[in-house]
Amino acid sequence: MPRWFEDDESPECMKHDGKRLSHQARLLLKQTRRLSFHCVHCGSEVPTEASNTKHRNHCSICLWSRHVDESIGDRSSICLSSMEPLGLTIKRDGGELMIVHRCTGCGKIVKNRIAGDDNATSLVNLLDDSANLDDHTVNGLVANGIHLCLEREVVEGCIWGNGGTS
Numbered sequence: 001m002p003r004w005f006e007d008d009e010s011p012e013c014m015k016h017d018g019k020r021l022s023h024q025a026r027l028l029l030k031q032t033r034r035l036s037f038h039c040v041h042c043g044s045e046v047p048t049e050a051s052n053t054k055h056r057n058h059c060s061i062c063l064w065s066r067h068v069d070e071s072i073g074d075r076s077s078i079c080l081s082s083m084e085p086l087g088l089t090i091k092r093d094g095g096e097l098m099i100v101h102r103c104t105g106c107g108k109i110v111k112n113r114i115a116g117d118d119n120a121t122s123l124v125n126l127l128d129d130s131a132n133l134d135d136h137t138v139n140g141l142v143a144n145g146i147h148l149c150l151e152r153e154v155v156e157g158c159i160w161g162n163g164g165t166s
């Protein structure tokens, strides 16, 4: 049993609240999807449309996300748990930088494009943190076809190349 299934009380009991309020939360989410949302992790107000993405569902400050999509942008998930950023990966075609998220409720792993206004320091910190992931987590990512990028130069090149000059 993967560790994250046993550990879903933390970090902010989103699973319980998410389940109880899921219908209401979904309506709210639909109403506000074009404008902004409040981060489930740090509470920041985040605009949903930013340069480089039309389906942003992760926080530009702390990079946490929320399990709202089953397919990209469909907002059809009933899970609604918070999604923890695990690390960064490079998209095979095009060399684009992606954030790897894992749902704290159901364990789903997804890749998300970074947005133009994502906090560069948070991205670099995430890169550093991802070097300390345990083998079990890394192997789980590899089983999903995801290989984390741990090369700081590559990541910084993507950040400044994509977000800084457009």
Ligand SMILES: [Zn+2]
Residues within 6 Å of the ligand: 039, 040, 041, 042, 043, 044, 059, 060, 061, 062, 063, 064
């Ligand atoms: Zn946040």
Ligand SMILES: [Zn+2]
Residues within 6 Å of the ligand: 067, 079, 080, 081, 103, 104, 105, 106, 107, 108
């Ligand atoms: Zn989930």
